[in-house]
Amino acid sequence: MSVSPSITDDLAIELADMFRLLGDPSRLRVVLTCLGAPICVSDIATLTRLSPSLVSHHLRLLRAARILRAERLGKQVFYTLADHHVRCTITDMVAHVAEPAETIDTAAADVNVAA
Amino acid sequence: MSVSPSITDDLAIELADMFRLLGDPSRLRVVLTCLGAPICVSDIATLTRLSPSLVSHHLRLLRAARILRAERLGKQVFYTLADHHVRCTITDMVAHVAEPAETIDTAAADVNVAA
């Protein structure tokens, strides 16, 4: 249930890299645009109201992190989510921001600090 | 199933804020330290090998974003995850970085683009 008994620093860095990529509003909007059917760069730019250049810069980072996947069809390149874990991650975070009143955590009941 | 038909820019900004907070290695390590039982600031500092001052700075941001929750017991302040959505978010992202070979997405199967 818990993420892991002990998470190495390397994993923490890798994890942080992923979250950091989703942590920019413009770049996140690019990702959100790719939640549905595969979409080409110019359409992403139109929907997000970002310049094609900027979109391309962001797409390169998202591709490198395997958050998005690219596929060329003729002149256009279509982008989709690389795997469903990213979708779940975003869904969970949406649930978090959507429930401001929910502060009662079920887990971590007893205070048992080792040292 | 999908996150939402259309996500507003405000939500995107709010979402990005959350991800950005998890996007720093030091700050993420602070959060990871709080995955288990409530833990006090000095213990977080020891485990993460960060200065108490820096830990406190990070904790303030994480508290403000309702990622962590604080509770005072005597001189010490104990921190825990504010809700389970954050735990899920991290778990999903761990799954993402742990499975580099998984590039076949179950959703978004057919490429059905007009253009």
Next chain:
DNA sequence: TCGTCATATGAACAGATCTTCAACTATGAG
């Protein structure tokens, strides 16, 4: 081949942000 559309890339600047250091508040013991 040439021209055009779609996308990608590199350099450079402005703005944000992580970290440190010092000083400050709060709680409890003697």
Next chain:
DNA sequence: CTCATAGTTGAAGATCTGTTCATATGACGA
């Protein structure tokens, strides 16, 4: 009250990062 411990806060600086502009690549049609 005084002291020590635990934690917080503010300012300042070095670093990183998002964005823009200009240029380059790739693909298709004439």
